[in-house]
Amino acid sequence: MAGTVKLEKLGIPGVFINCDTFNDDAVSAASDSGMPAVRHVVISSAEFYRVRATTDLIRPMVASIFDEIVGDLTRPLTEFEAAAPEAADGTDGPALITVEKNTYEEAFEEFNRLYLENRWGDGLPLVPPTPDRVKWMLAGTRRAPQEILGTLRPKSGTATVEKIAVNAVMAGARPEYFPVILAAMDILTHPDYDDLHVLASAGSFGLIIVVSGPLGREIGMHGGIGFLGHGFRANNAIGRAVRLSTLNIGRTWPGANDMSLVGRLQPHTFFTFPENDEHGVWEPYHASRGFKATDSCVTVATVGNAGPMQHFYGGIIGTWSAATVLDRLVNNIVTMSRRAFPAWGEKGVGAIPGSGGGANNHFVMLFPALAEELGKMGYDRPKLQQAVYDRAAVPFEELSEKDVAGIRGGIRMGVVPADRAAVFEAALKPGGQVPVLVTPESLHFFVAGGDPGAAFSLNYLRIPPYNKLGVMTRKISGATLTKAGA
Amino acid sequence: MSVTFTVLNPRGEIKAQKLRPPAARLDDLSGKKLALYSNGKAGMDNLYAVLGEMLQARYPGLSVTMMTGAFLVRDDDARSLAKEVDGFVYGVGD
Numbered sequence: 001m002a003g004t005v006k007l008e009k010l011g012i013p014g015v016f017i018n019c020d021t022f023n024d025d026a027v028s029a030a031s032d033s034g035m036p037a038v039r040h041v042v043i044s045s046a047e048f049y050r051v052r053a054t055t056d057l058i059r060p061m062v063a064s065i066f067d068e069i070v071g072d073l074t075r076p077l078t079e080f081e082a083a084a085p086e087a088a089d090g091t092d093g094p095a096l097i098t099v100e101k102n103t104y105e106e107a108f109e110e111f112n113r114l115y116l117e118n119r120w121g122d123g124l125p126l127v128p129p130t131p132d133r134v135k136w137m138l139a140g141t142r143r144a145p146q147e148i149l150g151t152l153r154p155k156s157g158t159a160t161v162e163k164i165a166v167n168a169v170m171a172g173a174r175p176e177y178f179p180v181i182l183a184a185m186d187i188l189t190h191p192d193y194d195d196l197h198v199l200a201s202a203g204s205f206g207l208i209i210v211v212s213g214p215l216g217r218e219i220g221m222h223g224g225i226g227f228l229g230h231g232f233r234a235n236n237a238i239g240r241a242v243r244l245s246t247l248n249i250g251r252t253w254p255g256a257n258d259m260s261l262v263g264r265l266q267p268h269t270f271f272t273f274p275e276n277d278e279h280g281v282w283e284p285y286h287a288s289r290g291f292k293a294t295d296s297c298v299t300v301a302t303v304g305n306a307g308p309m310q311h312f313y314g315g316i317i318g319t320w321s322a323a324t325v326l327d328r329l330v331n332n333i334v335t336m337s338r339r340a341f342p343a344w345g346e347k348g349v350g351a352i353p354g355s356g357g358g359a360n361n362h363f364v365m366l367f368p369a370l371a372e373e374l375g376k377m378g379y380d381r382p383k384l385q386q387a388v389y390d391r392a393a394v395p396f397e398e399l400s401e402k403d404v405a406g407i408r409g410g411i412r413m414g415v416v417p418a419d420r421a422a423v424f425e426a427a428l429k430p431g432g433q434v435p436v437l438v439t440p441e442s443l444h445f446f447v448a449g450g451d452p453g454a455a456f457s458l459n460y461l462r463i464p465p466y467n468k469l470g471v472m473t474r475k476i477s478g479a480t481l482t483k484a485g486a
Numbered sequence: 487m488s489v490t491f492t493v494l495n496p497r498g499e500i501k502a503q504k505l506r507p508p509a510a511r512l513d514d515l516s517g518k519k520l521a522l523y524s525n526g527k528a529g530m531d532n533l534y535a536v537l538g539e540m541l542q543a544r545y546p547g548l549s550v551t552m553m554t555g556a557f558l559v560r561d562d563d564a565r566s567l568a569k570e571v572d573g574f575v576y577g578v579g580d
Contacts, residue, residue, distance in 0.1 A: 003523070003559040004576040010568040013509045017533075017577040034503050052529025052579075055536050062536040069537070070544075073520075073573050074512050082507050090500035099491040107489040120496055129494045157498025166496040202580070249498030259580075349525070349557050356557075465557065 001029035005038055015072040017065075019045035024256040025200075032155055037081040039072040041065050092251070093118065096131075119253045121170070122244060122268050129169040137165040140175025141182060142478040149182070150189025152250035153196040154257050159189050159249045164241070167248055171240035171269075172233070176219045179479040181241045183298040184209050187472045188246065194464035198302040199252050201465075202259045206266040208303055208363060208458065209239060209273075210446055212284040213296030215476055215484035216274030223274040224450030239269030271303075276447050279368040281375035285446050288381050289473040296484045301363055301444070301471035303458035310336075312455040314367050322373035325455050326388065333362060333392040336459065337436035342402040344416065344438075345409015349465040354415030356465035359438045363460075363471075364445050367453020385440040393433035404428060410438075415463065438462060444471065517547040518572040526554040527579025537575065 004016040018026040020042050030038045043065060051057040099114065101107040111128050115121040127133070138145055138161070145162035152159055161182065168181050188195050198205045211221060222232035230236060243266070252258040277284050286297035312328040314320050340358050349356030366374070374384060399407075407424055410416045416424055420439055427434040437443070442462055464470040479485035512518060522538055524530035531552075538550040551571065555563045557578055567574060 003557070003564075003578075004574075006559055006564055007523075007567060007574055007576070008509045009506060010564060011509050012568055012571060012574055013511050014574040014576055017575065019580055022580045034505050035508060036505060038508050048529065052532055055532045058529070058532045059536050062533060062540065066537070066540055069575060070515065070541075073575075074514060076511055077508060084507060085505040090502045091495075092497040092499075093495050095495050097493050097495060099493065100488050102488055104489045107491050111491050111493060115496075128491050129496065130492060131494060134494055151501075152498060155500055157500050159498055163496065163498050166494045170496060244496065248496040251497065251500075347556070347560075351556065351558070351560050 001026045001038065001040070002033045004040075005030060005033035005035040008035060008038060013073060014039075015069055016040040017043060017069075019043055019048055021045040021255075022259065025259055028154070028257045036085065037077075041068050041072065115170075119256075120248055122240070122247060124268055126170040127172050129166040133169045134162065134165050137169050137173070137175050137178055138162065140178035140479065140481050142480055143182060149185055150191065152189055152199070152246060154200045155251040157249040157251050159185055159245065163249055164245050167244040168237075168241040171237050171244050173237040173241045174219075174233070176479070176481040177234055177238050177241070179476050179482075179485045180211055180215065180219070180238050180298055181245075182478070183474045183476045184238070184242050184300050185245055186474050187298065187300040188242070190469075190472060192468040193300075193472055194302065194467035194470055195246070195250065196466045197464050198470075199246055199250050200258055202261050203304065204260045204262055204265045205302055205304055205460070206264060207242070207270040208299075208301050209242060209270050210275055210285065210299040210301075210448075211238075211273070211296070211476075212275040212277070212286045212299065212446075213294070213476075213484060215296035215479070215482060218482045218484050221272075221274040223276040223448060225453070227273040227449055228271050235272045235274075236269050239266070239272035242270055242272075243268060273448055276368050276449065279371050279447060281368075281371045282381055282447060285381075285444070286473050286475075291473065291475055296476045297473050298476055299471065299473040301361070301458075302460045302464065303363060304460055310457045310459075312457070314370055314452065315454045316452050320370075322370055322377060325370060326374075326391075329364065329455070329457065330388055330391045332457070333388070334394065334436050336360070337392070338394050338403075341399065341404075341436075342406035345406040345413065347413075348463070350467075352463060352468060353413040354410060354463045356461060356463070358410065358415060359436070359442060359462050360459040361442050361444060361462050361471055362437075362457050364443065364455070364457040365448045366445055366455050367449040367451070368447055369451055369453060370455055371447045381445055382440075384445060385443045388443055389435055389437055389440040390433075392437055393427070393435045396428060396430060396432040396434055399428075399434060407434070512573050515541065515545040515548050515573075518545075519549045519551070519570065521551050521553050521567055521571040521574040523553045523555065523559065523567070523574055523576045525557045525578045530577050530579045533577065534575075
């Protein structure tokens, strides 16, 4: 719908066609784009997805909407459509809401009913964000309540420190967690981060939120066995605070403009966990991103969830070796990534060349004992990245013409950065080994979990559909209640 | 005795933007140039093939161009369309 509005604003009349399942999303997008009166024709989802396969099957549907399409292109605008509408009120309800009942239990129930009815909650009970409780949350940071971090899509709501504090209270967070929550929100509101795809896509994308450095331990985050799961207030409340903040500031709602068809597979809290640095083998992840090893940082990355988490074992079922785990990791990367070669050379889903297709980033969790074994084999993070990258390659002779054309197109368009072009030019000849990843930095290794542990990975597009980045690291700062993150 | 909660609104405020009406409509489709634009998603090719055929059968001299591009039409494509066509139909296969 935004594309339709873009063309209309250039003075060309048009009409948008959308399925009824996506109608709320289309109407919302028209309003978000500044043209609520844009004309659109609604077709039955049940019918369209069934008949779209051939022209013969779809003909009756097209015939049924033909006059409407023509009419929307030619019928003069009504007085209502042609009027310059008033700008919409950007608030969503009063700043303060009062709930009064006979008992605490009734008031608590009414508060939760009201917030969920307004689409301000996530379906689980919320902690009431009273002014006192929000003030309590704000005491965890030096950042000013009215500081604006940025905006969040799809509806470009403004994220202030105070609004995030309201959502953090609702999530059950504590003020010492708040600097972590703010750093994660700094990333999601960053102008280069693709928040739209992860929050609104029909695919079930989610986030990982990784805290590295001493702050995680100081605020009681859990990084041992079960680290991705429930039972750990810091992990779970931080992830829930970010989820609620995206829901309320970006103003998403399932089926309305969050079009995940099976739902978000991290429905109430994003995967939030600390990197395990007790092994002492490697520097923390954020040191590989240019931060000081002694800093405390948050890394946020979009990950695909509806696809399988890739397991490389370790664990307790059988014996394992670091070499075997690495073999499985390499095989998985090659199997998943080699199919994408043709897409390297495509213009892209969005404005950025190659966006929404092509090679992935892989976020690999190594359990501490595995990291130790890899350390004994001589690997640090950069050496492991290079080793896996070099091994995750396909013989030139196995590439199709479309594969080669895709890679060459990617080089031409800059999807393969200029400093990597020579690697691929050298490989695209008989005897060459063609890497399935664009760069070793596409491999992100974290040390996480306990003993025994399991290695696994999640992955996502290296170039997201609607913006430049799907992974970012940010230093935590402004903390008032902890030594780290100050 | 009653219990009162006063609670804060968690919603991010949206900066009010100037809203605009759609572009003026065409008087007629005869002799015009129309773009049928999609993001290439499955089914839009067949929908547009049939639509284009029906439009040209009804309106003599109507020129129909199929165009595939980004989900959100890129700036350069949008500028080209603005110069080259009189109207458009837009679909993203959903």
